[in-house]
Amino acid sequence: MASIGNTTAAYRAPAESLADRYSRIRSTSLAICEPLEIEDYVVQSMPDASPVKWHLAHTSWFFEQFVLKPHARGYTPFDERFDYLFNSYYQALGPMHQRPRRGLLTRPTVNEVVSYRKHIDDHLQQLLASEDTADRVGELVTLGLNHEQQHQELMLTDLKHLLSSNPLLPAYRPTTANQVWQPVEPTRFVSFDGGIGEIGASGKHFCFDNEMPRHRTLVEGYALADRLVTNAEYLEFVRDGGYRRADFWLSDGWSTVTSEQWTRPLYWSESLDAEFTLAGLQPIDPAAAVCHLSYFEADAYARWIGARLPTEAEWELAAARSHIDGNLLRDVATSSLHPRPASGGEKLRQLFGDVWEWTASPYVAYPGYRPAPGALGEYNGKFMCSQLVLRGGSCVTPADHVRETYRNFFYPQARWQFMGLRLARDL
Incomplete structure (x- = not known):
């Protein structure tokens, strides 16, 4: 059961x-x-x-x-x-x-x-x-x-x-961070062999039911970007007319862009040099991870740059041996509450924290999944339709809440959460 x-x-x-x-x-x-x-x-x-x-x-x-x-x-x-x-x-x-x-x-x-x-x-x-x-x-x-x-x-x-939504753009909390912007290193791609691997939670520690059962899955050889896409990189897409060119967008995405009149990420200013944050309106840090993107925007950027979004199996298999650390919510008073630039020397950086990473995988049940009987069975299972999976946690995800098997999910047009992307490529 x-x-x-x-x-x-x-x-x-x-x-x-x-x-x-x-x-x-x-x-x-x-x-x-x-x-x-x-x-x-x-x-x-x-x-x-x-x-x-x-x-x-x-x-x-x-x-x-x-x-x-x-x-x-x-x-x-x-x-x-x-x-x-x-x-x-x-x-x-x-x-x-x-x-x-x-x-x-x-x-x-x-x-x-x-x-x-x-x-x-x-x-x-x-x-x-x-x-x-x-x-x-x-x-x-x-x-x-x-x-x-x-x-x-x-x-x-x-x-x-x-x-x-307030014209005064009030801050939830003033920032205490010093704005010292550092140039970001070019993206490197880390290769992973294809084959049969296991994903999903084992059940030995707490997990939600949608993370189980653990099961085998086949992936072809692939590569993941060593860090998240930055504001500066996404700005190039915007300035290249990314929001005016239908050829980069899925059909539903283009319909959303035109009907909602999107021209840039949520919270970016029209001048493309400032963004609204929990510290109020702040200059955009070029090296920080771009955030508040819908799945449609993340997918369009990946197509524009000549890459794609990873599947959730690719992401989890790559993250399986990584230490769960990063820009996550710890102490409310001192946490940044905003994405930061990539740092550290690991092969794959920013796997946890900063922004939830869109994957190309639909939110569906794992093989053998059965929802629990009664009201608690409504927690996850009944939402397995028309949504996409995100992985990794964000800068406002409690640090002891996220794990490599955690499956977040949202509709593809949603973007008020801290959502961004990591690129993937076929080998």
């Missing part, structure tokens, strides 16, 4: 209990909110984004629905009406408030949502302190924490879109 997540005791760091990890991750969500004003919590800038207040409530709703209600004896819900307000897409749990209308929820107030979180945290910690239930709910709590980390990334990307 498939499960939504899989975990063993080996996954937990020896120095951190599940209760401590719960406290740390839940506190990170509130730390993300520290720079905000009360008005920032409520507004929804587009249907794909959600208000910060909704993220804070929904992640608590998840623990209430899947851990506390089934497993905490005598548990009393904070407010039964929240079952409807903060359900996201779990049809098995009943009706839900329409996603595009989440920004209309001025009530409950932010203070009430914070009280709701405290209510959930108090009861969850009591549950974890009970030896007879801690082991039984450990897998569900671990899943809930990984779910919360996904929403922490969404909080930052949704906030960026929200603030960019």
Whole structure:
């Protein structure tokens, strides 16, 4: 029987209990909110984004629905009406408030949502302190924490879109980085032999169900760029008329470009020398990884340069022995929250962090995949249609959340997430 997540005791760091990890991750969500004003919590800038207040409530709703209600004896819900307000897409749990209308929820107030979180945290910690239930709910709590980390990334990307919609272009947080731009080395391609390899999670450590089962796959010989495509490189595509030439674009991509009147990456200024960031409007660093590209834009650039996007199998096989490190979200107050230039001496740089890397692979089930029964089976499986896989994590992905088997997925026209690309070539 498939499960939504899989975990063993080996996954937990020896120095951190599940209760401590719960406290740390839940506190990170509130730390993300520290720079905000009360008005920032409520507004929804587009249907794909959600208000910060909704993220804070929904992640608590998840623990209430899947851990506390089934497993905490005598548990009393904070407010039964929240079952409807903060359900996201779990049809098995009943009706839900329409996603595009989440920004209309001025009530409950932010203070009430914070009280709701405290209510959930108090009861969850009591549950974890009970030896007879801690082991039984450990897998569900671990899943809930990984779910919360996904929403922490969404909080930052949704906030960026929200603030960019304001003519004042306010900063979420002022930058402390010194702008010392260094020239980037030319791209090198690293070759990999073809053959049969294994991808997917083994199940020995936590993973989402869409990462399993581990299975064999055949790849031909290929090469991957040693780093991500930079702003300067993408700017050449823009200046060469890339957004005006249909021959580089997939049919749906060209339809999107023309209907949406795209002329450059999301958040770039018309002058092509500045971009909106979580630190406000900033000059574009030529050596940093280009970001906020749709799949259509990434694919068009690859065609223009005479390359292609990697498949997810190629990416994972190449990343299998790499150390998971990079420009990821660690401490909210000190993390860059923006892509950086490539650094380090590894053969393949920037595999983790900076930007999610589009692959050419559709988001479909691995051989032998079966969704879990019940509501938790809706977590991943029902979205395996019309979306593409991204790999590697971004500058706002929590550092202990990503892994080489992690499969992110978005529709090809989406670009408000930190999305970029790495080139691939056939051998």
